[in-house]
Amino acid sequence: MKISNKEKTMLCVLGSIIVGFLYYQFIYLSQVDQLQQKVSEENELKQKYDTVMNTIKSMEDKKSDVKILNAKIGDEALPFYPTINQEKIIIELDELLEDNSLKGSVTFQPIVSNSVENSKKDEKSLAESSLQAIVDQYNHAFGDAEKTQQSDDKTVTNSTKSDTNNKDSNNNGASNTNDSNNSKESGNKDSKDAKKNTVQYLKCEVNFEGKYEDLDKFLNAIAQNKKKIVVNSINVNSDTLDGVKGKINLEFYSIPKINDELEGYLKLDLNENYGKSVPFGAGTAGDTSVSKTASSGQEEKEPSDFIALVKPTASDLPTITIGKAKDDLRTSYVYADSNSVENVEMLLTQDGDKYYYKYKTSKGTFPANYDGLGAEFVPTSKNMVLDILSRSRLDANDNSGMKLKIVNKTDKLLKVNITGEDSNSPRVTVEGDLNNVSVSNK
Template structure:
């Protein structure tokens, strides 16, 4: 059959259309889908690339924040025992009783790991005068009981839901605990001295309850419950606590023989230690290789760590501390290159009552660990008070000191030990 040119042309067009349809259906669509996948992969890779670059940029800052966090954790956990050692607790309680002059018998409960009990005072319904409703009505503050319930109910529901939400989001914090019951006898003054010793003790020790009855005009007797808490520590600061040092001769060869026992408490309290802490401020300097910040500065014995500033500058850190006096009151403020304290009232500072007649700051440093250990603090002290400022620098590097001091104003004494 002979085909005309027109038919050949139409067949060519039809073939082209069929080829185009087949190409679009089986090749083009697949290629477009693959291209979309590659585009998404490219976006994801670019996003990861940007995140990595951002992480690299903030790496030093993160390292510094990690050191500050480690320092904060170590400081906040320093008041707790690393673990409960009952034999150590016995010695510590015995020393507290002996030093205060209180006589007591000790009973221990088993050591347990449990959540810390929240001490909540019971709500007591206060009796009201019949005239109160009339006076409240007159003053415009009286609300009918039904209206009060309506207002309280939504808030109560809201608080309950909020409490459930918080409880579901956070786990229950637990700690190793030891509960001790003490039956005591002594004067009221010795009891107060014992309670004060517990409150000021270097570890977290809590008197949960106490019951007192008079034994005579000068003597009291009673019972008290004391709780000891322990949490695992990050560092090895409490390594000394875990060592048992009672290897010398203690007690008596013959148990019921006459004479005093020898051993840990054979010496008097005065002989065991008379060191008095007179520091108003403290500063810690560490090498750059330390897991803790290079610089820590703050008010001495600040258990809340509110006054602490940190810096992890591997080179030179400028620190300025200023003391001012107004109306016979002493104020302080200090700053690093990145932070300052106090956050408010920065013009004058925060009031402080010094422990001694002078303002004392103890700076504890460390010898440099290598030639790459270049952390240095340039400390500027401005003394605008009538008091002397005494800086005590301990354990600094002899050949290349970590801290240098310049001063302005009145007397600033620097002592190196």
């Protein structure tokens, strides 16, 4: 059977169509599905890659946030004991008594872990003075009839209001009962929540005997102690002409620490300074620096109003810390941390005879509401003093520093004392009006 050329051409076209259809149906579509799957996998991998890269880029910020958070926790927990240890407390109380020339004995109660006790204040209306009737009669006798009439009007008005309130009270008795029940339920709930937040503390009774001046020194020593000791009550009896005796109830509170302070605190080496040294501030453990007094022939150092700390990023502490001096709870501290120069602003203002301060970094402000005047303070001397503790640079990659902008709108001079600065590459630069800001490097 002969096939013409036309038929051959038609058969070739038909074969091509069949082959194309089979390729499209069984090969091309499968390859397209595989390609789409690969593209989807590529997009997922790219998204994961971008997420990982963003996480890597934010690692420095997260490290800075962790350092700042650790510093805040450590600073606010610093005034409290890392644990309750009676042996250490006995040694501490014995030193306080001996240093202040008092004789005494200590009786401890069991260590407890409970919510902190709240003291409730009862409000009572004081009875009117018996002389008030005489004063009223005197005013009335001298023709103060208008005041008396006004007083009578007020009495009538108050009486009317009282009657109205009594009616409303009777009508709404059920509502008031419900409100009272709700209040009790709320109080019980708050009490349960308070029980959840417990703290470990120890109470003790110290019986003392000595001079009144020594007792006053003893109480001042407790107030200035680097660890917070609560004087709950004191009972003083006069024994002799120049002596007193009595008892003091003290409380010691402990907060678990996240650093290595506990290990150092529990050491009983009496020749060693205990605890983790405070980087700055009065009463630093191991701090041998003493203010120069006039008796030594040198000018006495003015006490600090504010303190700032500038450190390298290799430190466990943030690179920038600034706060109010003698702030035991560190509530006025703000921080920043980066291996670059941080911009810090400090604003001092005056309203009449009152002084206010506020400052901010890239990581925080004090007070939290930065729009107002700030927090009130009392300057410790005729001038205001800001002590800045800097540190020499570790290497060429150590770029941390502070650019401090000071705005002083008070009638006092702000003295800025910078110590420990790097002589070749200073970390601290201060900007401000030289008429009311004085900067010195020591």
